Amino acid sequence: MSLTAVAFTLLFVAITVFVSMRQKLGLERDIVIGTIRATVQLLAVGLVLQAVFRTHHLLLLVPIIVVMIAIASWHAARRGKGLRGIALRIGIAIASTEAMIMLLLLGLHIIKSTPQYIISISGMTIGNAMVIAGLFLNQMRRDIESSRGEIETLLSLGASARQAIQLSIKRSVKASLIPTIDGMKTVGIVQLPGMMTGMIIAGADPLQAVRYQILIVFAFTSSAAVTSIILSLLTYKLWFTQAMQLRQLGKE
Structure with missing residues (x-):
């Protein structure tokens, strides 16, 4: 694709801005900022990956993947505002997922141990894990707020934090997986995924x-x-204070 063709893709952004202005959605600033950030980030990543792919040194992949996990954790942690240490826990969850996927793919020789494969699949895995973490925290926040009376009653009857919040956890895990499962059901029929299309x-x-x-x-x-x-x-203990009281959402 030529640079001229890439420049013409800004027409899609212009259409989006026009619709936002026409409907008075107030999204013009966010759209412009998002467009600039996406362009700069993708160009920067492209240059970094180009250099990494040329060197073929696998050790260079470690700091790249660490940075990806750190940024993904920070972004997803915004969904858990008010929960101390949430970013670290998200990072552990994403890192564990990334390690599991890479160990299986490389250990079973499903993919080649080259930067092209490792970085590409790691990026998709980490990005997907970030979205799942955000969905889980969003659902937990809503579910706990709507079930506050039920949870506090269980606590007053002597239930542990885990027991009191168990139903909310189950509902939140299920809700966070629904988009992925629905995507499996329609892939190839309703949508042609990005990797395949590319x-x-x-x-x-x-x-x-x-x-x-x-x-x-x-x-x-x-x-x-x-x-x-x-x-x-x-994270389930983070929703409670040290006195085993349900934390007020959005507060430290």
Whole structure:
């Protein structure tokens, strides 16, 4: 794709800004900032990856993946505002998921141990885990608020923090997995995923592209479940004070 063609893609942004202005949505500033950030970030990543792919040193991948996990954790932690240490716990959950996926893929020789494969799949895995973490925390916040009376009653009857909040955890884990499971049901029929589409556009054999997409879909499903469950185990105590009282959401 030429630079001229890339420049023409700004028409899509212009249309979005126009719709926002026309409907008085007030999203123009966010759209412009998002466009600039996305462009700068993608160009920067492209230059970094180009250099890494040329060196073929796998050790260079470690700081890149660490940075990706740190940024993903910080972003998802915004959904858990008021919960002390939430960013660290999200980081542990995402890192554990990333380690599991990479160990299986590399250990079983499903993918090659090259920067191209490791960085690409790690980026998708970490990004997916970040979204799942955000969905889980959002649902937990809503569920706890709506079930506050029930949880406080269980606590007054002598239930532990885990027992009192167990139903909220189950509902939140389930809710965070619904988009991933729904995506599995419609992939290839309603939507053609990005990785598969990108490979086909690049000239790869469609069947080969499908095989890699199946890998990503199954890995995403597993990483979503693992991330959500690990995060639930690491964070359920954060919703309570040291006196075992249900924390006021949004407050320290």
